[in-house]
Amino acid sequence: DTGVSQDPRHKITKRGQNVTFRCDPISEHNRLYWYRQTLGQGPEFLTYFQNEAQLEKSRLLSDRFSAERPKGSFSTLEIQRTEQGDSAMYLCASSLGGTGTDYGYTFGSGTRLTVV
Amino acid sequence: SQQGEEDPQALSIQEGENATMNCSYKTSINNLQWYRQNSGRGLVHLILIRSNEREKHSGRLRVTLDTSKKSSSLLITASRAADTASYFCATDLNSGYALNFGKGTSLLVTP
Numbered sequence: 072d073t074g075v076s077q078d079p080r081h082k083i084t085k086r087g088q089n090v091t092f093r094c095d096p097i098s099e100h101n102r103l104y105w106y107r108q109t110l111g112q113g114p115e116f117l118t119y120f121q122n123e124a125q126l127e128k129s130r131l132l133s134d135r136f137s138a139e140r141p142k143g144s145f146s147t148l149e150i151q152r153t154e155q156g157d158s159a160m161y162l163c164a165s166s167l168g169g170t171g172t173d174y175g176y177t178f179g180s181g182t183r184l185t186v187v
Numbered sequence: 188s189q190q191g192e193e194d195p196q197a198l199s200i201q202e203g204e205n206a207t208m209n210c211s212y213k214t215s216i217n218n219l220q221w222y223r224q225n226s227g228r229g230l231v232h233l234i235l236i237r238s239n240e241r242e243k244h245s246g247r248l249r250v251t252l253d254t255s256k257k258s259s260s261l262l263i264t265a266s267r268a269a270d271t272a273s274y275f276c277a278t279d280l281n282s283g284y285a286l287n288f289g290k291g292t293s294l295l296v297t298p
Contacts, residue, residue: 075229104285113275113288114230127284162229175220175232176286
């Protein structure tokens with residue numbers, strides 16, 4: 072493993088279109104997180120998986136957003152009917168399990184979404 | 188909402204100087220972590236300090252934690268141009284399973 076991989080790196084889409092991002096975590100990590108980051112801000116939590124179970128979702132994750140992690144491996148984040156306000160960097164991170172947040176996250180390089 | 192708040196928002200120093208960034212938070216925590224982000228890239232984990240620790244070192248980094256004041260500081264000694272980045276502190280979200288990041292301190296180190 073060379074780290075957390077995210078694909079694509081950049082995505083430009085027209086308003087109203089659907090987009091899907093993929094994240095491949097470090098294989099030993101059973102926890103996977105999605106964050107969103109806008110310019111000048113820190114990452115904002117979207118959702119968290121422990122293995123294949125989605126255990127927590129932020130209220131930022133509207134019903135247009137859905138995330139999956141089939142078989143506890145890679146994860147996808149889909150945004151339906153994109154809006155200009157969805158333009159942001161979408162970051163994926165993974166970590167080992169344990170109690171609470173005992174381990175640091177390994178982040179991917181992110182997917183930059185631009186909605187035009 | 189973001190629990191951690193870094194201070195200052197921006198810091199400009201010359202190579203060789205020390206850089207100190209502070210983080211304040213609102214509720215009790217299990218641990219506090221610091222991350223670095225180079226422009227347009229993902230974040231890199233720097234150091235984790237547990238709530239029962241007061242100080243921790245890693246290379247040129249020194250982190251302190253004062254749980255009574257709900258604050259932490261990150262000191263980078265003998266800074267280098269390569270230290271130019273944004274630095275974020277992160278604490279547990281209420282659920283305890285994910286991290287909550289502050290808005291970050293933007294550090295510029297000039298040669």
